[in-house]
Amino acid sequence: MKKNVIASAALALLASLSPLTAQAAGHYVPGVEGAQAASVPPAGFYYIGYLVNYNINSLRAPGTNNDIPGHNTGTVTALANRFVWMTGHKVLGADYGVEAIVPLMRTSLTFNTPGISDSRSGVGDIYVGPLVLGWHGEQWDAVAAAGVWLDSASTSNPASPGNGYKSTMLTGGLTYYFDPAKTISGAALMRFERNGRNDAGFRHGNQVTVEWSLAKAFGPVQAGVVGYSQWQTSNDSGVGASLNKSSRHALGGELVYPVAPGLALKGAFYKELSAEAGSSPLAKGSLVRLSIVKAF
Template sequence: MQQSRALTTLVTTGALLSLAAASWATEGGGGMYPNGNENYLTGALPPPGFYVLGYASSYRADTLRDNNGDKLPVDFKLQVNAVAPRFIWVSDLPLAGGQLAMHAITPLVELDATVNGRSQRKRELGDIVLGGGAAYHVSDKLHYYAGLDINAPTGQFDKNDLVNVGRNHWNVEPLLAVSYVQPRGINADVKLMYDYNWKNKDTDYRSGQEVHADYALGWGFGNGWVAGVGGYAYRQVTDDVGPNVPAHGNRGKAFAIGPSIKYDNGKGYFVTAKWQRESGVANRARGSEFKLRMTLPF
């Protein structure tokens, strides 16, 4: 009975599957941010102007992991395909010694999940992200961005559904992204984030706070190409609070790594791609994902 209740808590209370939904944790095993979403150039914002970034991803998982990282005895399959336009405005206005920048993300998600013979498919708008901050250019190689993102509960949520695209609560996420960029030689990027979650009013469940980072490390070949590895590291740092929370607090953790590439034409257009496989997973789904990102200047 306790095992059945734990599975119900993990799976049926609703999982965030915004943007890429690369993994599960907290309530329903989901988190606001699609871990591993960023790649090369994450902290190097472009010159003043308006830009559109396009994100696309495909994630697949077929196991759920318990608090010890062991496979749960449940028939589980998850396929998530997502596209998300991101609109960025970089100004020439000063902010804390840097340049003011603002952005918005509108994720569109196609979700197909099966748990112990019960299936559900959804194709919907996810939770919209609004954010802003300051961009800094220390040199032609070192860049960083400090900001705050707000995740709004715009996605649909039904506590009786198997899974949900929306989280049904607000979230704030302070972040710091740093990029070391050079045409030939080492390229390194990291985006550090901290998530603070509000309570889901429909379930009276409050997900714990989370610390996570996307990273990329590669070598530039001097012709616009960079190749290396990328992924993410994730850990939930406070317990969930609410009905049916396991005694261990349902804290999630995971790590992912895989090959990553970038092409930059030097005129404002670039594309990055990577495949990442998750390991060291607890209280989440374990799977793999392909991610693509491109930038178009206007």
């Protein structure tokens, strides 16, 4: 892909990162959601700040799960600012809302083999989501959403924050509580991205991301196991495209702590256990995420 190191939007996102060394094709960054990822809050306005640091340990060679020889490392730090408004209206029996994600990013790349040494800061591609639907049962929550990642950020340098193309993202997920007191939960959240063409006419294949969690509450504190997987589901097209498809899988842990009513902190660490590159080199590394949820 053109140059996507870690990030997107996700959303939720939610955020895009550097498009040079593919996180798999697309904008959405896996690992930004954790426990109860498919649970939509009640009516109101919410801010979720995702502070993410992705440490690149190596680059996978195109079409393989083997590292490219040499010193190829980097870091991407992003603050994805997500704004959610649950309107209080109902659509198809679900709570209806809208959302937007504005990522701020700092990318530093030192890839000796391809001869890249670059550091940039800036605003990444913005996500606009006009449809968020949340359903609630006695021991379950479900979500469906749709939106677009805009081609709004710079792509002029290897570490620039933009991807250079638009993506349509569809979301679906389920949170299930194993006990009536809702102290034990499992969740799975799926994001599907259909990527557009960049200025050179290259189009990255579509991508599916699944984030999952299994969590237990210990009084006000919650701890759990989290993970994510990404798969490229269709072939790239354009000059330089191949039939190879990228994928990655990670495992980690999360801790959730309520600081005050309407304010919670979440921290998580993910280690990527495997990664296979598609048409372009693919970064492999580890991710640390600290997020804050504030209800207004």
